[in-house]
Amino acid sequence: MRTPHVIAVMGVAGTGKTTIGHLLATRLGVPYAEGDDFHPPASIAKMSAGVPLEDADRWPWLDAIGAWAHGRAGRGGVVSCSALKRAYRDRLRATAPGLVFVHLAGDRALIEDRMGHRRGHFMPTALLDSQFATLQPLQPDEAGVVVDVSGTPEEITERAVRALAGLSDSRL
Template identity: 50%
Template sequence: MAAPDIEPPPVVVMGVSGCGKTTVGTRLAAELGVRFIDGDDLHPAANVEKMASGTPLTDQDRWPWLHDVGRTLRAHEATGLVLACSALRRAYRDAIRCEAPGTVFVHLDGGHDVIRSRMGARSSHFMPASLLASQLGTLEALAEHEPGFSVDIDAPIDVIVGKALHALSEPERSTWTPGQQPRTSASSVWR
């Protein structure tokens, strides 16, 4: 798959645990010719230990991490970056955009059963499947004013990445600002 000729913005591949953020993010970054960073690697050890024990993070746990995510995106604005981060709530995405205002969010959207089966198939991840219900309960869909779009994950990886690349390459994106989301012929991927 050849990436369209675009200047990639800072991109956050977002969604609940098990939706494919790392897999899609890695492929998307490769297609765009930019670096990929897994936001989980930016968590302090205390957060990882808490999640591994089955305890959901509190907002107090998240705020410093979210600001680190935003600063990491800002540090790569000139070169582009794809970063995987749950970014489940609008307030979390706002915190990221405070640090990196040009960030675009790619929400990997899928049903409970699809995500639960993917979580069961992976190994050596600190997030237990028991926290899926908590994450789905916390998830707030992208609002009209947020720069980003959703992609249905009940599809092959090539289709998911292709939809994300198409949406990121829309000509209107060059003048896209928060509050102005393009509506394109690929409207099925835009929210």
């Protein structure tokens, strides 16, 4: 399966955006971009200290991700990006109108457990509550799918591929 669409793998911290993003990009035969790499150092320092970002911190980050996605339009790509609020997704789509979202969603306890076992990531589990409080799920008028994060990364990726294949042209 190949896609000319650019896909943003979204969700709260700990859902596996990086892992699933890599696997999905490989499966689709398109490049992958790590959304965290677009954060300026000040934002990473803020999150590392357990301080949630404010919208003003996010706008340049979202604009950089949107520019990457726009540059891949018609050729496809996968980028990870929390995209928790509708306003953030709208901002991304303003730059990259054809962006399709894969919302990785799951049980809070499962996600917290996974976050507790990962090493070397700047996002502490203390910010998980603020992530869930901020999350605005995809709306029916947004191009995208919701994928459950229970199971292995391979199972989650397969669910995402099937869900994306099932999107009608009117939903893209």
